Amino acid sequence: MPAYRVLARKYRPTDFSALIGQEALVRTLTNAFATGRVAQAYMLTGVRGVGKTTTARLIARALNYPPGPAIDMPEMTPQCEAILESRHMDVIEMDAASNTGVDNMREIIDSVRYAPVQARIKVYIIDEVHMLSKSAFNALLKTLEEPPPHVKFIFATTEIRKVPVTILSRCQRFDLKRLDATLLMQHYGRIAKLENAGIEDEALRMIARAAEGSVRDGLSLLDQAIAYGDGTVKADDVAGMLGLIDRSRVIELFDAVMGGDPARALAELATQFEGGGDPETILTDMADFVHWVTRLRMVKDSALMDGSRTEAEKTRGLEFAARLTVPVLSRAWQMLLKGIQETATASNPMQAAEMVLIRLAHAVDMPPADELARIARSGAAASASIKPLPLRGEGSGASAVGGNGAALAAAVSPAPSSSPPAAPREPVAFTDFASLVAYVSERRDVKLKGELERFVRPITVTAQRIEIALERDAPAGLPNELMRKLEAWTGRRTLVTVAREGGAEPLLKQRKSAEAVALQEARANPAVQAILKTFPGAEIMSVKEPQPLPTFTPEETDEESR
Numbered sequence: 001m002p003a004y005r006v007l008a009r010k011y012r013p014t015d016f017s018a019l020i021g022q023e024a025l026v027r028t029l030t031n032a033f034a035t036g037r038v039a040q041a042y043m044l045t046g047v048r049g050v051g052k053t054t055t056a057r058l059i060a061r062a063l064n065y066p067p068g069p070a071i072d073m074p075e076m077t078p079q080c081e082a083i084l085e086s087r088h089m090d091v092i093e094m095d096a097a098s099n100t101g102v103d104n105m106r107e108i109i110d111s112v113r114y115a116p117v118q119a120r121i122k123v124y125i126i127d128e129v130h131m132l133s134k135s136a137f138n139a140l141l142k143t144l145e146e147p148p149p150h151v152k153f154i155f156a157t158t159e160i161r162k163v164p165v166t167i168l169s170r171c172q173r174f175d176l177k178r179l180d181a182t183l184l185m186q187h188y189g190r191i192a193k194l195e196n197a198g199i200e201d202e203a204l205r206m207i208a209r210a211a212e213g214s215v216r217d218g219l220s221l222l223d224q225a226i227a228y229g230d231g232t233v234k235a236d237d238v239a240g241m242l243g244l245i246d247r248s249r250v251i252e253l254f255d256a257v258m259g260g261d262p263a264r265a266l267a268e269l270a271t272q273f274e275g276g277g278d279p280e281t282i283l284t285d286m287a288d289f290v291h292w293v294t295r296l297r298m299v300k301d302s303a304l305m306d307g308s309r310t311e312a313e314k315t316r317g318l319e320f321a322a323r324l325t326v327p328v329l330s331r332a333w334q335m336l337l338k339g340i341q342e343t344a345t346a347s348n349p350m351q352a353a354e355m356v357l358i359r360l361a362h363a364v365d366m367p368p369a370d371e372l373a374r375i376a377r378s379g380a381a382a383s384a385s386i387k388p389l390p391l392r393g394e395g396s397g398a399s400a401v402g403g404n405g406a407a408l409a410a411a412v413s414p415a416p417s418s419s420p421p422a423a424p425r426e427p428v429a430f431t432d433f434a435s436l437v438a439y440v441s442e443r444r445d446v447k448l449k450g451e452l453e454r455f456v457r458p459i460t461v462t463a464q465r466i467e468i469a470l471e472r473d474a475p476a477g478l479p480n481e482l483m484r485k486l487e488a489w490t491g492r493r494t495l496v497t498v499a500r501e502g503g504a505e506p507l508l509k510q511r512k513s514a515e516a517v518a519l520q521e522a523r524a525n526p527a528v529q530a531i532l533k534t535f536p537g538a539e540i541m542s543v544k545e546p547q548p549l550p551t552f553t554p555e556e557t558d559e560e561s562r
Contacts, residue, residue, distance in 0.1 A: 006219075007191060007220075007222060011191055013051070014084055015061075016030075016071050019055065020183060020187055021050075021180075022174075039171070039172035041144055041154070042173075048158060050177070051215060056154040058084075064123075088119065090121075090122045102135040105139040112124075112151045121151070124151070124152070126156070128157060129156065129163060179214075179215060181205070184213075203233045203237070206242060207225065221238075247289075250289055257360045260361050266358070278349075279349040293320045296317050296318055297322075297329070443485075454508050455470055456474070456478070464494065479497075482496050518543040
């Protein structure tokens with residue numbers, strides 16, 4: 001019994017007429033051979049399975065086809081068979097992944113001097129050429145630029161960016177493109193017929209889509225599907241083999257999520273999971289459908305052009321495209337991309353997928369950014385008395401950092417604030433403890449600043465005398481250190497005395513208390529409440545003082561325009 005040959009090898013093209021999807025390459029070579037413009041080296045690049053090695057062998061066959069280079073090769077000569085089967089002594093194939101060194105290139109350089117034994121042209125086919133070392137590339141440069149007339153080079157790579165420019169400039173480059181799903185379906189259908197295997201159209205769609213433009217990958221899947229179905233390929237069998245779910249089930253899941261119904265979405269996910277669906281694959285299929293709907297909204301003729309889509313995808317996709325806006329679809333796409341990554345790395349992928357669907361279902365009713373701004377402005381207009389909420393400062397009984405009242409940075413109409421105070425000039429007259437700490441901060445003494453904020457309870461601060469009390473865990477020598485550094489910075493002596501008790505709370509505690517009050521007042525702000533109502537589950541994390549908008553003088557504006 002003869003050995004079985006897999007479909008990817010059995011149906012390899014033997015001439016350029018059988019090379020599907022690469023019309024630009026075939027046309028270029030046809031014109032070049034007809035006019036005698038044959039390059040000394042060719043660079044074939046593309047993703048896996050698009051036919052780089054097959055094309056290299058076809059070019060080698062064409063170069064040696066009698067009586068001269070020809071694209072039309074109707075007769076299969078013994079030399080043609082040897083070249084296509086990679087056993088011709090003058091067509092040398094090597095894998096750069098296992099022959100990366102300069103010594104391997106020296107062997108080629110030495111052998112190019114000798115004429116071919118059987119063929120007219122000696123051809124060197126180097127696969128995955130980007131794996132060569134830098135020294136190997138450099139050794140090949142001179143020979144590649146001026147090879148003997150009887151030598152041609154053909155390189156193949158999936159990583160064209162890793163090939164040095166000096167090599168690329170000496171080659172004629174061909175980018176082999178991915179094949180679209182419709183063309184792959186036709187190709188696989190012909191092969192299934194030649195193999196006397198029945199195959200459903202939906203099964204062909206699944207295989208063509210899973211191939212992702214790679215002819216070889218799809219043929220491997222078709223080979224497996226024929227064996228799985230014992231000569232008959234059914235869509236259900238292919239779906240089970242690939243871990244896919246019926247496309248109609250994906251549409252139902254999408255409908256539940258876009259309808260804001262997390263309970264139905266989770267039930268549909270559970271059904272698909274129990275049916276053998278992988279959570280990551282389910283989310284990936286859903287992301288594919290989101291992209292399909294978005295594309296239909298942009299280009300409605302896509303439904304007619306893409307033959308790999310089912311009738312359900314075309315019909316329901318057009319319905320969703322008419323109903324859903326681009327911002328909603330874009331947000332769903334971004335959330336799915338992030339959710340797929342989370343699911344892939346989660347210890348429990350099913351739980352991660354459920355959380356993704358819950359987030360999607362709740363986010364579908366959220367307005368886009370421009371609509372949110374309009375809602376916030378409407379809320380502000382309804383409450384004309386709303387103003388930025390002040391933090392409790394020194395004037396209200398609790399000192400705040402810097403002694404200035406901070407304000408809530410309202411999302412609606414930020415109130416202008418005064419410009420920050422200018423840097424202190426020496427000599428310095430401290431009016432309160434907060435200004436003293438600010439001065440220490442300007443001197444970039446981080447350690448002293450932190451200790452003053454955490455351990456010191458201020459009592460009195462004047463230009464000549466500072467009276468403080470200390471927390472129990474204050475570091476020893478803190479008053480003396482403060483007094484010594486102030487004298488060094490200001491040039492005058494400031495007396496620092498320590499009382500046993502009394503004083504206000506340390507600035508760090510004051511700041512935390514002020515932040516708590518600000519958060520409480522922010523939650524009571526009607527404009528903020530409107531935003532929180534729009535985003536269920538959202539929280540206010542912090543309240544910051546609004547920054548003043550930059551102002552320009554007429555002279556600055558004129559200068560900028562010039």
